[in-house]
Amino acid sequence: MSIALRVGNREETxxxxxxxxxxxxxxxRPPVAPDVVSEPIGPNPHLLVVPPGHRLLEGAVTADRLGAETFLLRERGSGTRILTERFLDESLGGRPYDSVELGTNETIRQGVMAGLGVAILSGNTVLGEVATGRLAVARAPGLPIVRQWFVVHLAGRPVVPAAATLARFVVENRARVLPDASTQMG
Known part of the structure; x- marks a missing residue:
């Protein structure tokens, strides 16, 4: 038996x-197609992350202030990118905005800490940096966008015993496996 953990964007997954x-x-977010069996395991809040002391931490965050920022985005095919683009299109009324594409959440976190821009990321990916003060969360209308994390497998295809055991463990221990980032973002 062999188990491999791979990280990929939505399209790749x-x-x-x-x-x-x-x-x-x-x-x-489970796909509409193919047909899958999914089990929710916890909240997935998406937050506006900025470097400590950033100007968006002071005063009301308006569309004009958001539009003046450079947004660090995941690659095409990423669910986080899709969510961010929808949020910005709605918030900015379709106005253009500056963006830089980076390939991973880690690269984006590092880019935000370095002052290259701001980002909308899952709170679960920034818990440590926010707790240690290396990143901050800016409050903006429409945020956080709270989705759910799911354990997913294809419907109609048998799940190998190791994967079934892992899925059962994750679902039964969801609070330990996936802390609720929305309550830890103060």
């Missing part, structure tokens, strides 16, 4: 499920 390369996935 769905493709791996469809091809049978992946038996089980943890993802932010």
């Amino acid at each position: 769905i493709a791996a499920l469809m091809s049978g390369e992946t038996d089980l996935a943890v993802m932010g």
